[in-house]
Amino acid sequence: MAATDYAIEFRDISKSFGSVAANKNINLNLKKGEILALLGENGSGKTTLMNMLSGIYTPDSGSIFVDGKKVVISSPDDAGKLGIGMVHQHFKLIEKFTAADNIWIGKKGSGLVLKKDRYKQIEQIASKFGFELDPYKVVANMSVSEKQTLEIIKVLCYGAKVIILDEPTAVLTVQETKKLFDVCRKMKESGHSIIIITHKLNEVMEISDRVAVLRKGEYIDTVESATTSELKLTELMVGRKVDLKIERAVMEKTKPLLEVRDLSVNSDEGSLAVDNMSFYIRGGEILGVAGIAGSGQKELCEAITGLRKVNSGKIVHKGVNLVGKSAKKISAAGIAMSFIPEDRLGMGLAPSLSVSDNIILKDYSDTKGIFVDRKKAKQEATDIVKMLEIATPSIETPVRRLSGGNVQKVLLGREIKANPNVLITAYPVRGLDINSSYMIYNILNEQKKKGVGILFIGEDLDVMLALCDKIMVMCHGKLQGVVHADRTTKEQIGLMMTGAISLAEVGGKKAGIAKDSAFTEEEWEEATDMSEGSNET
Amino acid sequence: MRLKIIRRKETRIVNVILLYVIGIAVSFVLGGIFLSSLGINPVVYYRDMLTIGLIGNYYPAKSIEGLLKLFVPLLITSLALSLAFKMKFWNIGGEGEFITGAIFASWVAFKLGDSMPRIVVILLMCIAAFISAGLIGFITAHLKVKFNTNETLVTLMLNYIMLYVIKYIGETKADWNFFLRTDSERPVFARFPENAVMQGITIGNFKLLYSVLASIAIAVIVYFYLKRTKQGYEIAVVGDSVNTARYAGMNVYKITVRTIFLSAALIGLAGAFAAATSGTISTDITNNVGWTGVIVAWLSRLSVPVIGVVSLLISVLQYGCQAASASYSQIDHNFADLMQGLFMFSILAAGFFSHFKIVRTGGKNDD
Numbered sequence: 001m002a003a004t005d006y007a008i009e010f011r012d013i014s015k016s017f018g019s020v021a022a023n024k025n026i027n028l029n030l031k032k033g034e035i036l037a038l039l040g041e042n043g044s045g046k047t048t049l050m051n052m053l054s055g056i057y058t059p060d061s062g063s064i065f066v067d068g069k070k071v072v073i074s075s076p077d078d079a080g081k082l083g084i085g086m087v088h089q090h091f092k093l094i095e096k097f098t099a100a101d102n103i104w105i106g107k108k109g110s111g112l113v114l115k116k117d118r119y120k121q122i123e124q125i126a127s128k129f130g131f132e133l134d135p136y137k138v139v140a141n142m143s144v145s146e147k148q149t150l151e152i153i154k155v156l157c158y159g160a161k162v163i164i165l166d167e168p169t170a171v172l173t174v175q176e177t178k179k180l181f182d183v184c185r186k187m188k189e190s191g192h193s194i195i196i197i198t199h200k201l202n203e204v205m206e207i208s209d210r211v212a213v214l215r216k217g218e219y220i221d222t223v224e225s226a227t228t229s230e231l232k233l234t235e236l237m238v239g240r241k242v243d244l245k246i247e248r249a250v251m252e253k254t255k256p257l258l259e260v261r262d263l264s265v266n267s268d269e270g271s272l273a274v275d276n277m278s279f280y281i282r283g284g285e286i287l288g289v290a291g292i293a294g295s296g297q298k299e300l301c302e303a304i305t306g307l308r309k310v311n312s313g314k315i316v317h318k319g320v321n322l323v324g325k326s327a328k329k330i331s332a333a334g335i336a337m338s339f340i341p342e343d344r345l346g347m348g349l350a351p352s353l354s355v356s357d358n359i360i361l362k363d364y365s366d367t368k369g370i371f372v373d374r375k376k377a378k379q380e381a382t383d384i385v386k387m388l389e390i391a392t393p394s395i396e397t398p399v400r401r402l403s404g405g406n407v408q409k410v411l412l413g414r415e416i417k418a419n420p421n422v423l424i425t426a427y428p429v430r431g432l433d434i435n436s437s438y439m440i441y442n443i444l445n446e447q448k449k450k451g452v453g454i455l456f457i458g459e460d461l462d463v464m465l466a467l468c469d470k471i472m473v474m475c476h477g478k479l480q481g482v483v484h485a486d487r488t489t490k491e492q493i494g495l496m497m498t499g500a501i502s503l504a505e506v507g508g509k510k511a512g513i514a515k516d517s518a519f520t521e522e523e524w525e526e527a528t529d530m531s532e533g534s535n536e537t
Numbered sequence: 538m539r540l541k542i543i544r545r546k547e548t549r550i551v552n553v554i555l556l557y558v559i560g561i562a563v564s565f566v567l568g569g570i571f572l573s574s575l576g577i578n579p580v581v582y583y584r585d586m587l588t589i590g591l592i593g594n595y596y597p598a599k600s601i602e603g604l605l606k607l608f609v610p611l612l613i614t615s616l617a618l619s620l621a622f623k624m625k626f627w628n629i630g631g632e633g634e635f636i637t638g639a640i641f642a643s644w645v646a647f648k649l650g651d652s653m654p655r656i657v658v659i660l661l662m663c664i665a666a667f668i669s670a671g672l673i674g675f676i677t678a679h680l681k682v683k684f685n686t687n688e689t690l691v692t693l694m695l696n697y698i699m700l701y702v703i704k705y706i707g708e709t710k711a712d713w714n715f716f717l718r719t720d721s722e723r724p725v726f727a728r729f730p731e732n733a734v735m736q737g738i739t740i741g742n743f744k745l746l747y748s749v750l751a752s753i754a755i756a757v758i759v760y761f762y763l764k765r766t767k768q769g770y771e772i773a774v775v776g777d778s779v780n781t782a783r784y785a786g787m788n789v790y791k792i793t794v795r796t797i798f799l800s801a802a803l804i805g806l807a808g809a810f811a812a813a814t815s816g817t818i819s820t821d822i823t824n825n826v827g828w829t830g831v832i833v834a835w836l837s838r839l840s841v842p843v844i845g846v847v848s849l850l851i852s853v854l855q856y857g858c859q860a861a862s863a864s865y866s867q868i869d870h871n872f873a874d875l876m877q878g879l880f881m882f883s884i885l886a887a888g889f890f891s892h893f894k895i896v897r898t899g900g901k902n903d904d
Contacts, residue, residue, distance in 0.1 A: 361781070
């Protein structure tokens with residue numbers, strides 16, 4: 001009986017890439033009908049291990065048991081036959097096909113003929129587990145959450161009994177995450193086993209039965225979720241005690257430093273990305289920007305820093321309208337931006353160039369003559385590396401060789417070096433592990449204490465609630481409202497992100513919700529006066 | 538069992554050298570088999586090839602001059618292409634730009650060669666070639682930045698356009714066509730007036746052409762341009778990430794257009810040198826440097842000193858193959874091309890394996 005208690009067993013699994021051991025003697029098991037969370041920092045080997053289960057990699061040594069039987073999984077096909085299905089972070093869907101056709105095309109034994117009943121079949125499976133999915137909908141028109149749902153249904157349709165979810169909540173709002181977890185529980189009830197890869201501790205505690213922890217390629221332990229705590233899990237994950245508190249320094253209120261009024265900006269495709277937004281940042285304040293990915297955050301950042309054309313509206317900084325000014329002039333005025341897009345190195349850094357060459361990116365042309373002043377660059381780079389404790393072999397190392405946290409530090413270091421008074425930072429901890437993330441929060445807090453106004457575009461609402469003074473919520477480019485971080489809840493922000501509630505038009509009259517709004521009439525007036533006054537002079 | 542190509546995690550210099558040695562050895566052995574099958578002693582042939590026919594030659598200076606005639610255009614073209622490649626602008630229009638430069642240099646040569654002093658004529662030829670070819674580069678860069686056209690296609694097509702332009706000039710007997718000899722019934726390119734022919738410093742019976750000195754100077758300038766100047770820095774940033782360049786406040790249009798103008802203009806200059814050196818033009822004046830230059834630039838990983846070395850080695854290979862094949866009746870210049878191809882292929886393969894390796898994957902149940 002003991003042998004069949006487990007849906008999956010890993011025994012002494014090792015896998016190396018070159019000289020790097022991604023997995024070392026991993027022993028791990030998944031019980032039938034349980035939800036197992038696989039926890040670990042970046043580079044701890046979670047994804048490698050799961051890729052071996054789904055047949056993308058084959059282990060160097062060790063063996064995998066499915067239902068107590070030793071198996072060799074050498075392709076995703078093999079994994080499928082064994083009832084193992086993986087939902088990847090990056091969806092593998094055909095954009096122009098409907099939901100049903102996406103499932104049909106990969107289904108074994110579905111034949112060559114498109115039968116009409118395929119829509120019905122999929123609808124049935126979806127409703128069985130409580131999914132909401134329109135089988136006629138084309139993938140291109142789906143939201144991220146819908147696409148994920150489709151991926152899960154696809155895996156279920158192909159007969160998977162073991163389902164691996166790779167960081168499924170990274171792209172979801174609070175409400176969508178809840179829905180996903182409900183579905184997970186339903187799947188569990190019907191006898192499916194689920195492995196969920198994540199590094200969000202609160203979600204681990206909420207959804208999983210047990211938690212397996214990996215650290216630097218090694219298996220550490222599996223603990224019962226009910227008897228553990230977030231702090232304990234962090235210690236297992238990091239290997240030592242970590243203070244999970246993010247400090248929020250309280251600063252004296254100063255006058256607004258940067259004010260944005262009725263701003264409208266187009267996206268690359270020409271549609272309206274930022275729709276008539278107004279907000280402001282004070283010195284010594286962190287203003288968080290919450291919103292589902294692609295709600296206009298990128299366009300907003302680019303508009304403020306002069307990288308994108310502004311359709312209408314004003315951006316007033318210290319009494320000067322920045323609209324129409326070049327990126328260089330805006331940067332010279334003390335507005336710095338560290339923007340980390342999805343591919344991290346795409347904007348703000350030149351990945352193949354050295355650390356020191358990246359440090360001088362914005363001021364290389366300030367010196368006289370035709371030559372680049374590399375002496376000064378080296379000095380500055382050495383200073384920044386020292387100040388922020390950047391782990392790099394040398395300042396001549398190309399930044400793409402650095403780890404994610406150090407890349408972020410190089411970027412932030414350069415922006416801070418220029419002594420900005422407004423710092424715009426987007427997803428500064430994306431993909432970073434706990435240690436590096438806290439290092440970044442500290443850097444931001446130090447800037448805040450120096451009186452810098454910070455616009456923090458974030459993803460993790462827990463972090464934003466702890467770090468930011470105020471949180472501004474965007475939905476489809478529209479401002480949904482600004483709330484005080486210490487007087488709001490994750491649920492409220494989540495609802496604002498999806499557009500379910502809007503506090504943008506509330507003038508302090510509606511009770512309950514309105515109290516959280518930062519926009520009192522006086523503040524509005526004050527902001528208007530300032531920006532208009534400055535335009536006249 | 539299956540085979541899979543994976544990227545090497547680290548490249549050790551010893552391994553890299555070993556790989557190149559193996560690659561070259563393989564091509565020597567393969568070439569040796571060909572040669573033996575034709576009844577030629579490979580050892581003698583290779584000796585002649587590697588010494589570019591200097592041994593037993595009554596005019597060794599002529600061999601060196603011949604070698605340099607191949608080397609100069611290849612060096613300048615490879616350097617120029619590396620400027621564009623550094624910016625990830627795939628200028629494969631070297632052939633067309635070279636021809637453009639040669640045509641406009643000849644224009645000046647024929648029109649002004651008789652009426653002006655030598656130094657002025659040569660300088661004007663260089664300027665005409667520089668600007669005309671540079672404009673071709675400007676057009677492709679402008680189209681690329683403004684309309685996002687594919688520069689590979691545009692430069693490739695311009696190659697054919699310029700090739701047919703020079704063919705048209707070379708094959709059309711007409712009153713306007715001052716490029717052709719007037720005393721010939723058949724269309725034949727005329728020789729330049731004496732003042733339009735490249736001169737040099739005479740050392741014994743060896744003539745060191747000024748174009749050789751100029752090409753070395755260009756190499757030094759390009760080296761410092763890329764390494765030390767702000768414009769060189771801008772090229773590196775734009776090549777790495779256009780978004781980052783914009784974010785840093787760089788004018789990407791200006792940088793792209795300026796760099797590609799320079800890249801094409803230098804290739805045009807190489808065309809002018811080639812025309813002035815041979816004292817005439819021909820439809821095969823490029824000697825394929827537009828293509829060989831691409832290989833040189835990549836083999837050298839866009840490093841200027843390495844480009845110098847590789848251009849020289851490839852010139853030795855080309856000239857040596859020609860020189861060696863000249864003394865055997867069984868083979869002609871086509872065989873020299875074949876040998877050259879064999880070597881290039883081996884070197885490229887060695888370059889590939891210094892970055893990638895082939896590993897076996899899969900378990901027992903694999904087929």
